[in-house]
Amino acid sequence: MKSVCIIGAGPGGLVTAKTFAETGQFRVTVFEKKARIGGIWALGRTTQDAFLSPDTPTNLSRFTVGFADLDWASVDLHRGQENGHSKDGPRPPLFPKAWMVNEYLETYARRYIPEGTIRCKTGVTNAERKGDQWNITVRDSNGHSETLTFDYLIMASGFFAQPRDLRHSVPHLPKSYPHMPVPTLHTSAFRSLDRLCPDSQPAQGRAILMLGGGNSSGETAANIALQISDTQWSPDRSKAQRYQDFKIVHITPRPLYPVPPFIEYQDHSKSYVPLDFRLYDFARRPESLPSYGGRQTMEVRNIVHQTLQNMMGGDLSDISPALVSHPGDGRGSVYVALSESYAEYVRSGTIDVVAGRVNEIRLGEDGSTASVVVQQGDEKLIINDIAAIVHATGYTPHPALDILDDATKAAIKYDPDSMRLPMILEQWQTINRDAPTLAFIGFYEGPYWPVMEMQARLAAQRWTSGKIPATKPYEQQEELLKLRASMRDRSLDVPQYWLGDHLGYMEDMAKELGLQRRSKGFKEREGMPSPARYRTPFTNTAEADAVMADLSQEWNASTHHTKYVARAAFCALQGTWTIKRHFTSSTPTFPSGTLEGTASFHPRHPTSNGNNGHPFDFEYLYTEAGTFTLATSGATMTAKRRYVYRYREATDTLSVWFVKPDRALLEVDYLFHDLAFESSEAMRREGALVAKADHPCGRDMYWTEYRLPMQGVALREWRLTHTVKGPNKDYVATTVYTRPGK
Incomplete structure (x- = not known):
């Protein structure tokens, strides 16, 4: 029996552990440096020091945040409450909260991963290839280290290993950074206005600087705006004067589409569905269309912009000129922020969107505020009276990759300066042929749980049968190196998520695995992809049937009726x-x-x-x-x-x-x-x-x-x-x- 080391007990690590263990051909060990499983979802209902707030909803529906073998209704979200748990009770939210996601993962691990497989509080400090095996050095919470040998290594520690420091985005910062008197934090650390604006500092009439041009910038700006609005309009009026005329200045290097979680299923249909129901609907996709990824031509960019504008009901010019993406040679790829309130906070003035990049942050004379210099082409704009700074500078995968030995890094074309494409992989971003006993699960920007489950199945098949599918055009090494260079140069043809064809990849991997898509409850080309539609001999049929029934029910209620x-x-x-x-x-x-x-x-x-x-x-x-x-x-x-x-x-x-x-x-x-x-x-x-x-x-x-x-x-x-x-x-x-x- 071959041995497999899996690094990370987040969604990718857990589904991989289950997938490999059930074959009966691998001895699986999972190392997790945290005290609990879950990755970025490693938190409880009251946790305040995780990557996410416990009440943060998922960006996509529970059908994209789940696995084939566990229906969300099987997860007891009411443990310790008077009514207990019942599968016949209320369904979980369509967009579960972060603490609920952890409950899902805990339930999944208890059901499907053999006891003793996961070693929490144990981090991997070094991974070195020696011939056909791996020497894995680990250290536990007591500081004890040991080196173990495995046949295979799977990196499932997550692409979002650590928040990126502000220094990577702003060239000129005060000498006192990161200990500036003006509160400064990453979006992942934001919880409340009071943390941003201590009682000792005045807030009335001032602003919070939001820095960034991706999803978390819009999402967090809207969250802050809600808290500001609540101080003015809730029954508790104790903070109304303190936050009067308080606002957010959002500096973004590119226009954003603030897309809500529920959108019209088809133009003029008057039916509203979860976002992923529309984006990944088989009925919308020509059967002959191959999967795609990488850079986008201008023609594709224009098509995607038009699609988004149809969803949004216009080009957003009535909300803010900074959100408008104008046609022409200077038009970049579409970027979205998932939020149903951001747009109207912008219209009302609670959020002031400014196009440009922050070039410098200066402290005010009294030290309680800051000024920012915004580069707008050849012009500079100075914004004063900044009481706090929140930066959506993204995450870096490099702490997770630094454990690999130099020879392995060279084999996978590792680039320590590339935040978005640090290694060159293929097979839906799972392997590099020059490191055949190493696999990656969920190690790209924007990984979806269903894709991770299919990646795990593919890796297990590869190491049991030796079968390696042909490389897709968008994953050819030369093409990926060009993409990396375009990312470095901030080229307009690089999309927000370069590996974004979720439906296409699911179908591709199912074909390679010899799995037929199931359509019970749907027409042949209807609905969205789910691992429950692509079953292996090891799939829990009862749970997969329940997932399909839930998906079909929600699909019909929203697409054909008036739900949502x-x-x-x-x-x-x-x-x-x-x-x-x-x-x-x-x-x-x-x-x-x-x-x-x-x-x-x-x-x-x-x-x-x-x-x-x-x-x-x-x-x-x-x-x-x-x-x-x-x-x-x-x-x-x-x-x-x-x-x-x-x-x-x-x-x-x-x-x-x-x-x-x-x-x-x-x-x-x-x-x-x-x-x-x-x-x-x-x-x-x-x-x-x-x-x-x-x-x-x-x-x-x-x-x-x-x-x-x-x-x-x-x-x-x-x-x-x-x-x-x-x-x-x-x-x-x-x-x-x-x-x-x-």
């Missing part, structure tokens, strides 16, 4: 609107007239009032102020009102609530109504999302209709109609909401 339409509508309401309301009354006791003013949907953390203790996932405080003009006399008066809008994923419900009369409290009082959306077919005919609601108020009855003509995920104008009838009321109030400037 409420979520998309809720997202689209955020921000400020110009309103014009016409009251048309049939009774003299309630006058006709017109109200003109402004309304805003302010994001805040969900509050607990109402709903019998069932939690909400998202919440807005709605505020409205305007001038009402009587139709008869022309007399005017000011008018204000407040509501709370809430969304709950467990019931997929958007609801509206009254606010308590005490205007200082901003607390929920009781339910006004739940929105019931029309069928997808009806809304396609209407060309808008249409929802209805009703509410009895004493002897009066309110019937309400919402009409939201969404363009992709964008909403620029919408209409709300209340029809009210009662003993002394008989009127219709029609309000048109329009984005300012439209």
Whole structure:
């Protein structure tokens, strides 16, 4: 029996350990330097010192964050709670939180990895090839070292080994860095405003600098913006003055598309689905299209930009000029930030997007603030009053690779200066033929769990059968070396994720493994790829069937029906609107007239009032102020009102609530109504999302209709109609909401 050393007990290491152990042909040992398994997901519900906050949701749905042999419903996310666990209970969130992902991995390890296989608190300090074997030196938490010999080595320690230092991105920093008086941290370390802005430092009217042009920059900026908004609009007003007029200045070297987690399934379909349902749908991909990767031609770039603009409902010019990618020779590849709130925070001014690169950071005279010099082509822009700095400078894989001996590094064409492509591999980034007993799992930018599972299967087949597939054109050594050079030169043809054809790679590897795609619950070319659709003789059939049933159910509910339409509508309401309301009354006791003013949907953390203790996932405080003009006399008066809008994923419900009369409290009082959306077919005919609601108020009855003509995920104008009838009321109030400037 051959021996295999696996470095890292994150998702890649765990699925590889399971895959190799179940063949019965390998003796597997996994070394994990941390005290718990999970990699970047190694955290619990209250952990505060991990790469992620425990409540950070996954970027893609649970079907892209999971393996073939474990349905998410089999994971007990309620251990220690009164109701316990039941597979028939509520499904886990479609985008699980980070602590839930760790529970998933812990469950997976308990079920499928033999006891004693994983050695936690044991880091690998050196890996050296000696003939056909590997000498692996490890050190435990007590400082004890030993050298062990293995036949094969698998690197599954993760591409995101360590956050990149700010010095790699900003040429000129104060001499006191990294101990500057202005708080400075990586996006992975951000948790709260209070950590960024200690009580000893003033915050009002100042700004946080967000530096970076990738996903985490937009995601973290939106997270900070929510915390700022919450200080102003939550029932707890203790920090309102401290963070008044506080904002984020986001410096990005390139335009970003802020893509929400739920998007329209097809243009004008009025069905909204998780992002990966649209991106990786077999029905969208010509069967003859080969897999692809690497640099992008201008033609491909333009196609991808147009696709994103269709999703977003425009080129984002109405939100910020810094987010617009203009056609022409200077147009780069598409970059996205996954966030459903970033765009409207930009429109509202909470986030100020500035195009350019930070060239220098200077400390202010009092030491409590900083100034930044932004390079914009040949021009320089100076931004002052920076109270804190958060940098989205990405991660470096090099600490994970430094353990390899020099001969192995030379064999895999290791480049210590390349952050994005440090070694030259093939076979879907798993091997280099000059190091045949070494494999990499999940060792590229943006690795998906299903791809890692297929990579593990491929590596096991390679070392049992000796079969090595032909090299793909985009993984030819010469092509990858050109790609590395383009990355170094910041060429426009390098995409955000150069190995980004998730669906294509899954199909390719399945073909090499001799696995047939299963389509139970789907048409032949429908749905998205999942390891549960490509089964081996070792696959847990019951769990894989459950994964497929869950995927099919969610797919049909969202693509053919109205599930998640409420979520998309809720997202689209955020921000400020110009309103014009016409009251048309049939009774003299309630006058006709017109109200003109402004309304805003302010994001805040969900509050607990109402709903019998069932939690909400998202919440807005709605505020409205305007001038009402009587139709008869022309007399005017000011008018204000407040509501709370809430969304709950467990019931997929958007609801509206009254606010308590005490205007200082901003607390929920009781339910006004739940929105019931029309069928997808009806809304396609209407060309808008249409929802209805009703509410009895004493002897009066309110019937309400919402009409939201969404363009992709964008909403620029919408209409709300209340029809009210009662003993002394008989009127219709029609309000048109329009984005300012439209």
